[in-house]
Amino acid sequence: xxxDGQLPGAPALPPAAVPESYETSDGxxxxxxxxxxxxxxxxxLAAILFFFGRDLFERTLQGQxxxxxxxxxxxxxxxxxxxAVLAVAVLGFVLTWYFTKYQVSGGYVRVNTGLLFRQxxxxxxxxxxxxxxxxxxxxxxxxxxxxKFEVADAGESAVRLAYLRIDDARRLRATILARASGxxxxxxxxxxxxxxxxxLAGPAxxxxxxxxxxxxxxxxxxxxxxxxxxxxxxxxLSEQSFFIVVGGIVSVLLSALxxxxxxxxxxVPAALGLAAGYWNFFNKGYNFTAAVSPDGxxxxxxxxxxxxxxxxxxxxxxxxxxxxPLWRPxxxxxxxxxxxxxxxxxxxxxxxTRTILLxxxxxxxxxxxxxxxxxxxxxxxxxxxxxxGLGGTGSDGGFTTTPRRAWLLAPLAWRRNGFxxxxxALLIRSGRWWRDLVLVPHQRTQSLAIHQGPxxxxxxxxxxxxxxxxGPVAPRLTQAGLDEARQLFDEQSARARLARxxxxxxxxxxxxxxxxxxxxxxxxxxxxxxxxGTPHHGAPAREAxxxxxxxxxxxx
Amino acid sequence: xRTEAIDPPGIAWQxxxxxxxxxxxxxxxxxxxxxxxxxxxxxVLVLLGWWRWPPLWLAVTVPAVTLxxxxxxLVLIPRQVRAIGYAERDDDLLVRSGIFFQRxxxxxxxxxxxxxxxxxxxxxxLGLCTVKLHTASPGTxxxxxxxxxxxxxxxxxxxxxxxxxxxAGL
Numbered sequence: 081x082x083x084d085g086q087l088p089g090a091p092a093l094p095p096a097a098v099p100e101s102y103e104t105s106d107g108x109x110x111x112x113x114x115x116x117x118x119x120x121x122x123x124x125l126a127a128i129l130f131f132f133g134r135d136l137f138e139r140t141l142q143g144q145x146x147x148x149x150x151x152x153x154x155x156x157x158x159x160x161x162x163x164a165v166l167a168v169a170v171l172g173f174v175l176t177w178y179f180t181k182y183q184v185s186g187g188y189v190r191v192n193t194g195l196l197f198r199q200x201x202x203x204x205x206x207x208x209x210x211x212x213x214x215x216x217x218x219x220x221x222x223x224x225x226x227x228k229f230e231v232a233d234a235g236e237s238a239v240r241l242a243y244l245r246i247d248d249a250r251r252l253r254a255t256i257l258a259r260a261s262g263x264x265x266x267x268x269x270x271x272x273x274x275x276x277x278x279x280l281a282g283p284a285x286x287x288x289x290x291x292x293x294x295x296x297x298x299x300x301x302x303x304x305x306x307x308x309x310x311x312x313x314x315x316x317l318s319e320q321s322f323f324i325v326v327g328g329i330v331s332v333l334l335s336a337l338x339x340x341x342x343x344x345x346x347x348v349p350a351a352l353g354l355a356a357g358y359w360n361f362f363n364k365g366y367n368f369t370a371a372v373s374p375d376g377x378x379x380x381x382x383x384x385x386x387x388x389x390x391x392x393x394x395x396x397x398x399x400x401x402x403x404x405p406l407w408r409p410x411x412x413x414x415x416x417x418x419x420x421x422x423x424x425x426x427x428x429x430x431x432x433t434r435t436i437l438l439x440x441x442x443x444x445x446x447x448x449x450x451x452x453x454x455x456x457x458x459x460x461x462x463x464x465x466x467x468x469g470l471g472g473t474g475s476d477g478g479f480t481t482t483p484r485r486a487w488l489l490a491p492l493a494w495r496r497n498g499f500x501x502x503x504x505a506l507l508i509r510s511g512r513w514w515r516d517l518v519l520v521p522h523q524r525t526q527s528l529a530i531h532q533g534p535x536x537x538x539x540x541x542x543x544x545x546x547x548x549x550x551g552p553v554a555p556r557l558t559q560a561g562l563d564e565a566r567q568l569f570d571e572q573s574a575r576a577r578l579a580r581x582x583x584x585x586x587x588x589x590x591x592x593x594x595x596x597x598x599x600x601x602x603x604x605x606x607x608x609x610x611x612x613g614t615p616h617h618g619a620p621a622r623e624a625x626x627x628x629x630x631x632x633x634x635x636x
Numbered sequence: 637x638r639t640e641a642i643d644p645p646g647i648a649w650q651x652x653x654x655x656x657x658x659x660x661x662x663x664x665x666x667x668x669x670x671x672x673x674x675x676x677x678x679x680v681l682v683l684l685g686w687w688r689w690p691p692l693w694l695a696v697t698v699p700a701v702t703l704x705x706x707x708x709x710l711v712l713i714p715r716q717v718r719a720i721g722y723a724e725r726d727d728d729l730l731v732r733s734g735i736f737f738q739r740x741x742x743x744x745x746x747x748x749x750x751x752x753x754x755x756x757x758x759x760x761x762l763g764l765c766t767v768k769l770h771t772a773s774p775g776t777x778x779x780x781x782x783x784x785x786x787x788x789x790x791x792x793x794x795x796x797x798x799x800x801x802x803x804a805g806l
Contacts, residue, residue, distance in 0.1 A: 420772060526773035527728075529741035532642045537738075542642050547775035554775075562642065570644050573742050577727045580746050580802070 109181040109192075116243035117173035119219050124169055132162055182241055184255060189229070191239055203231035203239050205260040209395045209420045211253050212434070213388040215246070220386065225249040229256065230421025238421060254297040257375040257390065300373035303452065304445045306438070310412070311365050314440035315358055317406040324354060365439040370449060377452050379437070389434065394583070395419055396453050397524045398546075398553040399437065401446055401470060403515040413446045413470065414439060417453070418551030435552050443470070454521060458503030465500060469509045469517040479509060483561040486539035490559060499544075499557050499568065504579070506546065506572060508557045518555045520546050522572070522579035530569050532562075544568055643732050643740040649721030655762045656720075656782025660713045662758045668706035675699040712736075722780050727802065729769070729795065731778045743778050746802035747771045751792050755785075767791055 118125065175195050182191045190202040209230040219225060224243035231239060244252065315321070331346055366383035376392035397418040407413070415438035422434050438449050450457070450466060459465050468477020473495040475481065481498035482490060490497060492512040500507045506525075508518040525546050532542040542565040546555040560568065679695040681687040715735055723730040732740040752768040759765060759781075765788040769778040783791065 526747050526771040527741060527743040527776045527778070529739055530642050532738045534736055537640070540640070545775065547771065547773035549772050550774050562640070566642065566644055569740070569742065573728055573744070576744060580744065 109183045111177065112180055112182070112241055113224055113243050113245055113248075114177055115222060116224065117177050119216075119222060119224060119243055121169070121173055122218060128162075128165055128169065184252070184259070187259065189239060189256060191241065201239055203229065205256060206262070207231050208256060208260045208392065210392070210422065211256060211390045213246075213249050213253060215382075215386045217384045219243050220384075227252055230419065250297060253390065254375075257298065257392065260392065261375060263374075298373040298375045300371040300378055302369060302371045303448050304370050304438075304441065306365070306368040306440060306445075308366060310440055311362065311368070313410070314407065314412055314414075315361055317404075317410070319404050319406075320354070320357065322406060324350070361439075364433045365436075368439055370438070370452070372452050377437075381439075387433075391417075391419060393455075394521075394523065396437075397520075397548040398551070398555055399450070399453055399519040400553040401517045401519075403470065405513045407440075408515075411442050412440045413443070415441070415446060415449055416552045418548050418553045420549040422551060432552070443467070446470070450519075454505055454519065456504050458505060462502075465502065465507070466517070469500065469507050470515065472509075479507075480560070480564055482541065482559040483539075483564075486536075486541045486559050486561075489535070489539060489541070494559070497558050497560075499560065501568070501571065501575070503575075506555075506575075508546075508555055510558060518553055520548060520555050522575040523583050524548060525572065525576040525579075528569065528572055528576075530565055541565070544572075546572075642738045643730070647723045647725075647730060649723050649730075649732065652717065652720050652722075652780065652782035653762075653764055653784050654717070655764060657714050657717045658762060659756070659758045659764065659782060660717060661710075664706070664710055664713060668702075668709070672699055672703050672706060675702050717782065720781065724791075724794065729778075731769075731780055741776070741778050743769050743771060743776060744802070745795065745798040747776075748795060748799045751795050751799075753788050753792055764788075767795075769795070 176193075179195050179198070180191070180193045182189065184205075187205050188202045189205060190200065192201075193199045211230075212226075212228045214226040214228055215224070216226075219242075222243075223246050225246045226240060226242035227244055227249045228238055228240045241249075241252075243249075327350065328347065335341060363383045363385065364387075365381055368379070368381040371378040371380075376390055376395070379387075379389040379391070381387060397420060399418075400416045402414050402416070403412065404414075414436070416435050417437045419435065437453070438445060441449070447463065447466060450462075457465070465477045468479060472479065473481075475498075477500065479498040479500045481496070482494040484494075487494045493510060496512050496515070497510045499509065504523075505519050505521045508520070510516045510518075525548070527547045529545045529547070530542050531545060536542055536559065539559075540562045541559040542562050544557040544560060544565050546557075548555060557565070557568075676699040678687060678690045679699060682690055682692060682695045712735075716733075719735045719738075720733045721730075722732070727746075728742045728744040730740060730742050732738070749770050749772060752770070754766045754768060755764070756766075763785050764782050765785050766779055766781040767783055767788050768780075769776065780791070
């Protein structure tokens with residue numbers, strides 16, 4: 081017997097977002113662009129063409145007559161068969177297109193797909209975690225784009241709309257973001273953009289006209305751009321290049337020593353794989369730009385396939401800033417994030433690219449991105465703190481490191497391994513050669529745990545693990561002194577609790593405490609601008625802690 | 637060496653039912669008796685003279701070591717069960733486990749997405765159940781095994797009520 085107690089998930093709708101009846105006049109059911117199945121299914125079409133074309137091609141190559149003797153007899157069959165296959169494919173495409181409909185209304189996006197196996201997906205707008213506009217090369221040629229949004233709602237993660245005209249995709253993104261942010265009321269009483277049912281209930285048909293009037297795109301300011309030269313440099317100096325060079329040298333040496341040419345052959349597939357890997361990185365990371373708008377962080381990148389990601393404020397669950405040893409002379413860093421839904425996307429490679437917040441950047445770029453991710457760093461001197469987190473050792477910048485007694489557990493890194501807590505985030509620093517700094521906003525901590533094994537117990541140290549959504553960042557504070565870990569465990573619970581209380585709604589523009597308003601100006605790379613609306617809440621945190629200790633005693 | 641607890645002091649832990657030892661014993665038996673039997677097969681065959689290859693010392697050592705480890709784990713089971721505990725605080729649920737490898741976890745009520753109750757065949761016979769908590773993080777691997785069925789139901793209701801009152805987004 082297994083019983084499911086459905087906890088909060090569904091029932092806690094704010095009154096404004098209660099879904100209206102299914103046939104609401106708020107949003108019409110719209111279809112994606114008619115060409116989209118062809119763009120998506122071009123592989124199938126290409127396969128058919130290939131199948132029929134190959135024979136012809138080979139004949140021409142071999143100098144045989146294109147039409148053999150019995151061709152006249154078989155031609156009707158061949159043509160008929162080909163036409164039938166083509167017709168079935170096209171019919172399938174048309175039907176897929178016909179039965180794919182979407183609607184934005186009543187605080188929900190609904191997407192219906194499928195002919196035989198119908199699938200209805202609906203996603204709550206205020207749970208939107210990220211919106212991507214993806215343009216594969218072919219779609220880009222046709223001016224189409226795929227809209228993909230991640231929703232943190234009962235299990236179903238990504239909702240995809242492929243393909244829309246690029247302008248429609250942008251408008252739809254703006255609409256969804258406007259509603260998700262709470263800038264526009266779901267009822268249509270939005271003062272800014274004046275949506276109402278009538279304006280929306282345009283002629284049923286393609287979306288171009290009906291999305292026109294409402295939700296203009298939020299203005300954005302470019303924050304940084306990664307020059308291609310730096311991207312290439314970072315690729316050449318990446319860990320994989322290092323191992324390649326080592327592998328190459330080893331195989332050449334082995335060949336020379338053993339007089340065996342076979343070792344060279346290993347280099348060929350390795351080089352091929354490598355070229356593909358580099359190309360992939362370059363293609364994905366080319367022209368990486370980051371911009372900020374009231375709707376959140378906009379990331380754009382790609383050479384052939386382009387992608388534009390929008391991460392609304394407060395959706396980033398954890399950030400990791402890493403510096404491999406080879407990047408250190410250049411002062412380059414890489415930033416990765418956890419966003420709900422990104423980590424669980426089926427395609428691992430796709431998930432990897434999407435979680436990159438900054439492929440390669442200097443310290444100033446890192447600070448600029450941090451100011452977007454964490455507009456309120458919760459400390460007086462953020463630049464100093466983050467610099468200490470990225471490059472410092474010991475207790476500079478207010479970090480607490482592994483106690484000296486446990487140096488044997490991490491002879492090189494013990495001065496680096498440490499943590500510092502600001503009012504809004506926990507910073508976890510680690511690594512001597514591979515330098516890492518992980519940031520977890522208190523608001524985003526899901527749960528936390530202390531772990532201790534027998535060896536750690538000998539040295540009276542323990543690990544503190546913060547749980548966030550799935551992704552490349554796994555925040556773990558290693559080998560903290562037991563007392564510090566225990567204290568941090570308590571404090572962190574209290575801070576997370578307080579932060580949760582301050583976050584009243586998922587609609588970021590409607591937050592009571594306007595903590596998420598990105599006030600970053602590109603010229604000032606320091607995320608230190610104190611926010612007028614954000615109280616310094618060091619005192620409440622302390623208060624909450626004492627309160628929490630009392631609770632513990634009550635239960636004791 | 638006396639084990640120093642890693643959890644914050646001053647918490648009254650609720651312990652799980654001692655009957656959970658039985659569940660663990662059954663699981664232990666299923667896993668280990670079978671393993672030891674299988675690993676002893678070569679020994680028997682060698683002793684009977686049917687097999688030549690594993691030398692006698694190897695044929696003896698492998699099952700013997702397995703048996704020792706199994707017995708060691710058997711001895712630990714009651715202590716491990718006693719080490720499992722949970723405490724409902726005002727805003728989060730603490731779950732702890734382990735002696736050698738200790739773990740203490742705090743799961744805020746507002747973060748719980750849903751709560752499962754799972755009952756295995758042995759547990760059902762003993763009137764026990766396992767409560768599992770899920771948050772948006774796959775890392776939250778919080779389960780409280782060996783709860784009496786009534787306590788499990790109460791805990792689930794309690795967690796649901798508290799979760800709803802303190803619901804936070806992601």
